[in-house]
Amino acid sequence: MRHLKPINRKARRIDDQVSAITDDVVALQNNNNQQPQQRPHIPMGCALAFSPGWEVDSAGGTAGLCQPVERDIYDCYVTCFWPAQVPDHLNNYPDWAAKCGSATKDWRNLDLVFP
Amino acid sequence: MSATATETRSYRLGEFHQFEGGQRKFLYLVPAGAIFELDNAAAAVIERLSGGEATHEDLVESLAEEGFTFDDASELVEEMFLSRAIISREHVPETVANPPAGFPLQSLVMNLTNQCNLSCTYCYEFGEDKVATPDGKPKFMDIETAKASVEFLLEQSKGRKSVHITFFGGETLMNFPLLKEVVTYATERAAEQGRSVDFSLTTNGTLLTPAIIEFLSENSIGVTVSMDGPPELHNKLRVFANGRGSYDIIEPRVKALINGHRTRPIVARVTLTKGVTDVVRIYRHLKDEMGFHEVGFAPVTTSPDRLYSIDEGGMDGVFDQFRILAEEYLEYALRGEMHGFTNVSDTIAELYQGVNKSHPCGAGLGLVGVGPSGDIAPCHRFVDSDTHTIGHISTGLDLEKQNDFLTRGHIGAKYDCHSCWARPLCAGGCHHEAFVRYGDTGHANLHYCDWIRGWTDLCLRIFGTISAENPEFLEKFAERKAL
Numbered sequence: 001m002r003h004l005k006p007i008n009r010k011a012r013r014i015d016d017q018v019s020a021i022t023d024d025v026v027a028l029q030n031n032n033n034q035q036p037q038q039r040p041h042i043p044m045g046c047a048l049a050f051s052p053g054w055e056v057d058s059a060g061g062t063a064g065l066c067q068p069v070e071r072d073i074y075d076c077y078v079t080c081f082w083p084a085q086v087p088d089h090l091n092n093y094p095d096w097a098a099k100c101g102s103a104t105k106d107w108r109n110l111d112l113v114f115p
Numbered sequence: 116m117s118a119t120a121t122e123t124r125s126y127r128l129g130e131f132h133q134f135e136g137g138q139r140k141f142l143y144l145v146p147a148g149a150i151f152e153l154d155n156a157a158a159a160v161i162e163r164l165s166g167g168e169a170t171h172e173d174l175v176e177s178l179a180e181e182g183f184t185f186d187d188a189s190e191l192v193e194e195m196f197l198s199r200a201i202i203s204r205e206h207v208p209e210t211v212a213n214p215p216a217g218f219p220l221q222s223l224v225m226n227l228t229n230q231c232n233l234s235c236t237y238c239y240e241f242g243e244d245k246v247a248t249p250d251g252k253p254k255f256m257d258i259e260t261a262k263a264s265v266e267f268l269l270e271q272s273k274g275r276k277s278v279h280i281t282f283f284g285g286e287t288l289m290n291f292p293l294l295k296e297v298v299t300y301a302t303e304r305a306a307e308q309g310r311s312v313d314f315s316l317t318t319n320g321t322l323l324t325p326a327i328i329e330f331l332s333e334n335s336i337g338v339t340v341s342m343d344g345p346p347e348l349h350n351k352l353r354v355f356a357n358g359r360g361s362y363d364i365i366e367p368r369v370k371a372l373i374n375g376h377r378t379r380p381i382v383a384r385v386t387l388t389k390g391v392t393d394v395v396r397i398y399r400h401l402k403d404e405m406g407f408h409e410v411g412f413a414p415v416t417t418s419p420d421r422l423y424s425i426d427e428g429g430m431d432g433v434f435d436q437f438r439i440l441a442e443e444y445l446e447y448a449l450r451g452e453m454h455g456f457t458n459v460s461d462t463i464a465e466l467y468q469g470v471n472k473s474h475p476c477g478a479g480l481g482l483v484g485v486g487p488s489g490d491i492a493p494c495h496r497f498v499d500s501d502t503h504t505i506g507h508i509s510t511g512l513d514l515e516k517q518n519d520f521l522t523r524g525h526i527g528a529k530y531d532c533h534s535c536w537a538r539p540l541c542a543g544g545c546h547h548e549a550f551v552r553y554g555d556t557g558h559a560n561l562h563y564c565d566w567i568r569g570w571t572d573l574c575l576r577i578f579g580t581i582s583a584e585n586p587e588f589l590e591k592f593a594e595r596k597a598l
Binding site for chain 1: 141142144147148149150151152153154156157190191193194195197198199200466467468469470471578579582586
């Protein structure tokens with residue numbers, strides 16, 4: 001939390017809980033003026049597919065990519081041979097992305113599948 | 116979090132106590148026991164809502180007028196809402212849950228004897244307000260009962276790596292031979308289970324000998340000495356049966372104890388009574404002249420009409436003196452030094468954890484007292500009282516009686532406390548004091564509410580100042596047991 005600073009143990013537990021809600025999804029933009037906490041660097045992307053969506057831009061963020069970062073997922077789904085990250089849309093889950101008309105808005109509708 | 120969509124929420128202030136320390140602003144969030152430092156933005160939200168409810172839109176807009184961007188303001192409001200510094204109109208207060216059934220024991224207080232060689236006027240075991248009914252019961256605990264108590268503790272504390280036995284009386288050292296046997300037996304039995312047990316005792320100091328001191332030191336037994344200050348104060352009520360004061364007898368013995376016992380800090384426990392309220396002087400004597408590591412104070416438990424009870428004016432005086440020592444404590448803390456005023460340390464330990472108590476203490480829950488007869492009581496203060504027995508060492512806990520005691524004492528049953536911001540720490544106060552005052556262990560101790568709130572506020576401000584100016588000091592409390 002940025003405005004309430006926890007100073008005892010119970011407050012830190014509340015802070016963790018609130019952060020779990022508010023930081024559920026964090027954009028990858030650099031936030032130079034106020035970075036609340038340092039997060040570990042998580043390598044993004046597939047080492048085999050040379051798709052711009054899987055990379056970071058020249059500033060280390062994702063704002064300058066030619067496609068929105070959420071678009072990445074379709075790289076595996078439609079164009080890539082790599083089968084692991086998304087359901088198999090050819091045979092078993094043809095409707096998996098049916099509720100996701102626009103990846104940047106509707107990506108939350110992409111659900112897990114349980115084969 | 117809430118069924119209400121963010122945009123249609125209407126906010127009001129949550130339940131908290133606001134305080135300042137070290138030029139910073141803090142919130143003590145009551146339902147949780149959490150302490151947060153506020154920045155100016157959060158303080159502005161509280162200021163805005165102090166004037167009355169506001170809708171999400173209004174609140175964000177008024178913050179925007181003060182220069183926040185819309186995103187910042189929304190984030191701020193959301194943060195305060197999720198931490199419950201502010202709540203929506205639909206908010207339903209949560210009740211404090213019951214401790215889980217079969218809560219494991221942590222401590223057992225063993226009253227080795229109900230006999231004492233002193234006749235302190237205010238004694239809750241022998242004085243006018245006593246609850247004990249010792250007639251026809253053994254005066255000294257025997258080894259079988261003691262061993263059974265140890266087994267009971269080990270059996271009832273499954274899952275705990277380490278447990279605690281406190282020896283008590285009467286005068287504990289009047290049954291020192293048994294104490295020695297119990298230490299050996301309990302240590303062995305615990306070790307067989309790959310566990311450990313540690314010990315402490317409370318004594319009036321009259322019977323300390325070099326041999327006893329050596330034993331206590333060798334076995335790392337914590338010692339609390341009941342002592343009320345310099346001779347003219349101590350001798351007022353801590354007297355032998357013939358009325359003679361006990362100071363001269365205990366002074367050299369206690370000094371020998373403090374010098375000879377090197378494995379655990381020695382603590383003094385002072386009972387404040389009418390005319391024995393000069394807290395600062397008592398502290399200086401016990402800490403500086405006697406050499407105690409810590410000194411803790413408690414006003415005597417009594418019905419209000421006893422000659423030695425402290426009236427309201429007297430308690431105000433005690434508070435002023437507590438404040439002087441507490442401020443001295445703060446100066447020490449800011450220099451990184453530990454002060455010996457136990458009452459502040461105990462409260463800070465609880466604030467550090469952020470306790471939110473269902474019951475004022477562990478009596479009948481993680482702690483029980485066992486009397487010489489083997490009767491189990493919620494704590495040492497109820498030992499030997501037929502009315503308050505919650506079992507016997509031979510048959511175990513009487514779950515119905517235990518449950519009755521705990522149900523009465525639960526904060527949920529103390530309606531007077533529900534609007535008090537100090538309830539997470541106080542939870543209505545001592546069960547025994549409540550019984551003496553009101554005839555019901557579950558009654559809130561209404562006679563000291565203002566006092567408790569004043570004290571809690573004072574300790575919060577000390578806590579806040581330390582967190583602002585010397586936060587590392589608070590880490591000393593990571594391991595100190597919250598009461």
